[in-house]
Amino acid sequence: MMPSSHSATADSTCQHDQQRYSDHDKQTMLQAIDDLLSCTAASYFMQPLPQVDSAMDFTSLETNVLADKYSSWPSFEQDLGLIWSDPVKVLPPTSAVYKAALELKETYRSNSQSSSTANLQRVPASLKTADAIQLDTTLPVYVASIDPDSSKSSTAESTVYDRMHAPLLDYLEHSLDNPPTATTPSHRLFLKDDAATLRQHCIVHPWFYTAIVWKVSQASLSDSKFTVNVTVGRLLADHIHSMAADTNSPRSWVKFLPLTTHPRVQLDLSPAMAATFIHRRCKLTPVQPLHFQPKKDHVLIQTMKMALLGGFRASSTLPTPAVSQQSQYDDDLHLPDQQGKTVANSVAHENYSKMSQTVFSRIKKLAQSLAIPVCSEEKYHQQIQAHANAAGFFKQVWYVNHNAKLVVQAFQRMTASQRTTEIVSLLRLKSLPHMPKIVEVLHSKNDPNNLIGLSMERYERTLKHYMRPHTHSALTAHQKMDLIRQMLQCMETIHRVGIAHRDISEVNFMVNVKEGEPKLPDGSQAADLYLIDFGKAVFTTPDDLKQWWVAKDPTTPEPLDQYKGEVMPRNLKELNVWCAQLPWIHAKPDHGYCHYRSIQTLPRNRQDRAVLPWLVHPMAEDMYSVMTLIWKVFSDMEPWYGVLDTDLRELRDIVGDEFNMKRKFDKDVYGECSRELLSLCLKVKPEERATATQVLAWLDAPGHVDALIKE
Template sequence: MSWDDDELRHPEEEPAVDVNVKFSPERSLYIIRAIAPGERANLRGFTGQTKDVYMDFNASLFESIPDFNCSDSLAESVSETTSEDQQTPHPPPDIPYPRLYFSRNRTLLENARDDPNSLLVILTNVQVDKSQEPERIAITADSALAKPLGARHNIESPWRGGDMSMETPKAWMKLRVMRNVGRIETEITKEMEKEIMRKAYTTARVGLDNVTGAEATLEGADESVTEREIVEGFMRAVLGPPEEENDQTKIVLRKLKEECNLHQVPLRRITSYTENLTTFPAAEGFFKQVYHVQNDDSVVVQTFREMTLLQRVTEVVCLLKLRGIPNIGQITEMLEDETGDMIGLSMVRYQQTLKQYTHSHSHHRITAHQKYHLIHEMLRALQGIHECGLAHRDLSEVNMMVNESDELLEDGSRMPLLYMIDFGKATFCASEDVRKWWVQPEEDAEDGPNPNPKTEKELEDACAKLPWVKGTPDHGYKMSIQTLPKSRVDTTPLPHMIHPQAEDVYSLGVIIWKTFTETEPWQGILDTDLKSLRHQIQDDYRIQRILDKEIKGDFSRQLVSMCLKVNPLDRRTADEILKWIETPHIMGALIREWTPEKDKPERRGPPARSTGGAGGDRGPVEKRGRGRPKRAAPTQGGLQNGLA
């Protein structure tokens, strides 16, 4: 048996590897159970000559692990090249990196070599015992960390017959031994025990990216223990606890990446998209740019611009919390640069904004059934946002996307599907989220749209006052008197607290008004005419007078009036309004009020009272005004027929 030697000898020829590796959620471990000299292991297929072959071939590997029964000559040379503050020896130039001979799953070691976040764990002297908890196995083992190097060399086995089994060495790779972890005690799942502990020199992979989330528990296990927690416990036992971090940005980004893993949202380098992005953004604002992907029309790439760390974190966390919620734009990936900094995200691509959708129907108006369906989906989206302990705080026609479905509504029109997007100005309304994602601002940092507590004391005071929060003025006709600015350039923090979810309801009420009337609210006042707008919305009486004048239909006025109250506590919640419009007779009344007169079915009531004459001819019609006939009031039966 012969093969070409591998010339990997000098550490300086290889990429630098952090020998003081610690646990992190994005790290993967590739595990091999090895059999150390003198270890008694009763494993299937690992007896007799097979065991002797592995012992001979992997002897140099065990000698290269610090404090692992090294031969005197090698231990002496290793100690000369090992610094006091670093356990990992750098082999002297005349001693090559050791080889690891192994049997199955050979390509996995190449993955461990190529992935910078991956390490190889070598377990020896393994003892497996039953755990007190179901679905778990207790283990103790000696462990060492290594990094595969160079090419994989396959071996054409010369053994045939005898007691040599199929478990003989099939390949070898060079390793850089990084650290002797020592004895570990931890627990693993039954599946891990089956895949790792029962087979010698077979590679297996463990990572948090391929286990279930916190909502799924192991069958028969305590409800508070998940497969993810057991795997994480094993990884921490091998790697040690994460190092304490003083850099607040790194701490927050680490937690954010953990949250992405929890919600099964992958991390991806932005460079993988760079060549396929459109030259110019499809949409652009002060805070972000949105690009289409030329070879993939199912996603869009959004890059952050002038967003603070808190704004970036808030947007991504909101999208993660809302993952799977109906009528919410769905995140597909978090994007990072070469340094690991979060610089954007990718999302599902939708057809058009609500503003574009309504404009495209300017020549053939949106039907009453389409209007009702859009408004229903708006309310359902806002209900989901609020139930997750969030407030959107930037609702508009360009922050709602619409897909036209092939499914038809009752009147034969195409069903519109609505999705809310853009959570850059969102607010956390639950104290646990506020504390978890708080980013202490720099001393000279300017406040964003949501003033950020500057100290831990201010943080606790803010949590105690939830759901009321500090805020800044909002610009636009969709905002209430509570957040209306004093001037077009006013960004001074408001002197009073605001209720962010109630402000969402107010904004949505104005959008609903515009959707079913297809006219600009507030008598067409521009959002820059703050004086006129303030005059109209300063009290409920003035608001109601405008609604009575501008909106036709009692139920339509009632719908908008539920949202547009001056006192935030007088506004109905999204959940209450949604249940109200879902009431069958309310739904029917709204659709009839939004149906143009020419499209309404002809009303058929009982004939008017006859005043004599042959054949029951009607008498002369009473005149009023400028000679116009006065329409006879329909009877109750006629109303019911008209509303049926």
């Protein structure tokens, strides 16, 4: 019997409604996944957990949704719940994954209560890689490096990004040989840029390309040549998501549509370009000349853009600057209208090079006398594993394959004077307590007299990371007191040897946690503290200054100076004057970590970079800086609470007046003994600040430590 037309219409409508409900439900499932991936805790569950058998993860869950394996919302929600319920069953409550599972569960509960499907955003079912296409080289290009750090990295930030990007990197590796399928999950790029910045990029350049750089390898520690895989695509402006504000977390994520992948692209980069485009991970950066770069880098920038879009060797397409390989990144530009000056500069540069080599030869002899090997950088060309999260404009730190106790530090834009100070300081401090252990001094493979780096002992984490409450249970009063004493012992050690650090901060102290015994008096775990990074250090005795002095290269123009904060004697006459003034030195304002700087070195504004009209006592500056850091350790908040380190006027008003400082102590610091400790070094006049030895003696006085612990 044929159905009536009315029955046929009813059946058709019912089927249409069922399909509409199914599509809507699928979009809701994908939206729920997107919402949860905006929580940092989700990073642990991007892929299956190795310590949990048959664990569900977000990649598998999304693949199931795209494959239509869930016929209803309850079936999806049941698998979703396994992501946090299974780890809670088998992992100890103290583990980071256990805590993340509970946080994710609570996030989902909160999202479920506040969610609405009225304005449900259309989620692309799957993002497929397009066939190889000819890219428009006239469009803007932004770069984001997502190459993973070492899996044993102690840096919380790097491990979060590595976990978040693991599915994307797996897909990119897989897609080199296999096309995507209909069940390929969405590709997500997690970035340090906030969502508003990403949207602004999309408004200003709606058709820009994003080049993801991954699988990075470096040909040499010193010549900044890189081989990278590049995946070029577009960001989907309608799918930009904010993330919870956290120091170690991405600030946003966005869906990414890959267009084409170029394997093993070779890039020739200057040190500044390498620091900006390769080592600064997970930050969207436009491929354009940088404000601090010399003009010849502009050609390299354009060459890099063509290489990223075309997949060819960077140096084979556009002409490179007409300079030799060894001088390619020197800052002295030989312009045609300055021929007479160029000749004079060449002679001066030759004298500078001879002086540098003489001092480097002395360093090699000192190292050998201390049984520290001096070897070629080639030893580590095939061994460096991944860069630590310690990339900077002046140096780069690398992990070493199959050696979790060693790192390699490569100097990039450090002057001969800075290299000398760093290496000599480490050599002289190597066997002293709380000092970093240098293992080798490295020279260039092409020039044994050119010292370009070192290897040293690897430490677990920075003091900044160790003090964060969310990385472990909060530090006890005894643990804080132990750290404070070790920080002061570090200052006492380097000042006794005749070295001032001049860059004291929570990222220049490293921490190794002592497993097992010994315990502190309250039963908490002890930790060892180490002071690192002597790139800004100075010698405070005339003999040391004369022995290790390297005059500034006169051919380096001031605006392009490799390190604008460096002030040093320009000739022997000035050297003798400097030696007579020690330990007082000439210096420039210090724009780094302004909360830790005294009125003597705190800049007046962001443009304040001229040599100061007064002399600075570097050891007194160290004591001021370490005491502000001690303030942060025992209070768990920044010194000068309520004042941003960018508010230079307000900071100067406080630290430039004894009365204002005392009023700030009385308001923000709990406990009379704590205020007395801070007042030993947080003084306007440097000559009135206590030395490390004096502060340690004060701590040893009866009752002081007990009072501090109680406070």
